[in-house]
Amino acid sequence: MKIASWNVNSIKQRIDHVLRWLKDADPDVLLLQELKCIDDNFPRLEIEDAGYNAAVHGQKAFNGVAILSKHPIEDVKRGLPGDSKDEQARYIEATVNGIRVASIYLPNGNPAPGEKFDYKLRWMDRLIVHARELLATERPFVLGGDYNVCPKDEDVYDPEGWAEDALCRPESRAKFRALQNLGLYDAFRAIVPSGPYYTYWDYKGGAWNKDHGLRIDHLLLSPQAADRLVTCEIDKRPRGWEKASDHTPIWCSLKAAD
């Protein structure tokens, strides 16, 4: 079971890349972020023609998340619990093949400090509460997406330059650790324990060509999912394609349950 995540920065602009990558990488599940469209404008037919079902939680112009799956998508929940007034489309969760999966677009939080940073930290608190509830089920699950958190200095090309940014600030890293400390496993670091590996390169300043990147897209696994982890990779190729998203896909594979 291959589960992937990709912030596509507008599904309308990136549909050809998504179809190309689905064909090439053949994941069972692809978690998408930053659709930047309402549900009605999601390119459902193209996705279905490629052999995937889709559960979408869209929003006009910004945010938007989706779960694509070759297998049936069951028990879909849209929105992160914990704040009925939060209308930003940043979370969708469903069951696929007996595994609970979530597509997460965590708030960027810049400029920090400020209102947006406060929203990010509150959103992370809600995610921690919800992850605790999911862990209590003792079932396999994968929380994948653009966390907008760079966990350690080794995950950013210029730690000093980024120290004050919302993606790298100690408050963001502390919340991310608190999430992991509940007992979640960073699939990538379970396979590749250290070293600089990135999932995002800014459009500005030729960051891609200079390899000025950050590791901010993550697949966090419950213990029951981690038991089944076989491998995890960042596929850098799509970042080099013409008219690329600023993020590239990350994927893991889980073996069948014992």
Added chain:
DNA sequence: ATGGTTGTGTTACAA
């Protein structure tokens, strides 16, 4: 080069 890019949806804001 006192900046840089991309996207949405109007010409400002988010990332």
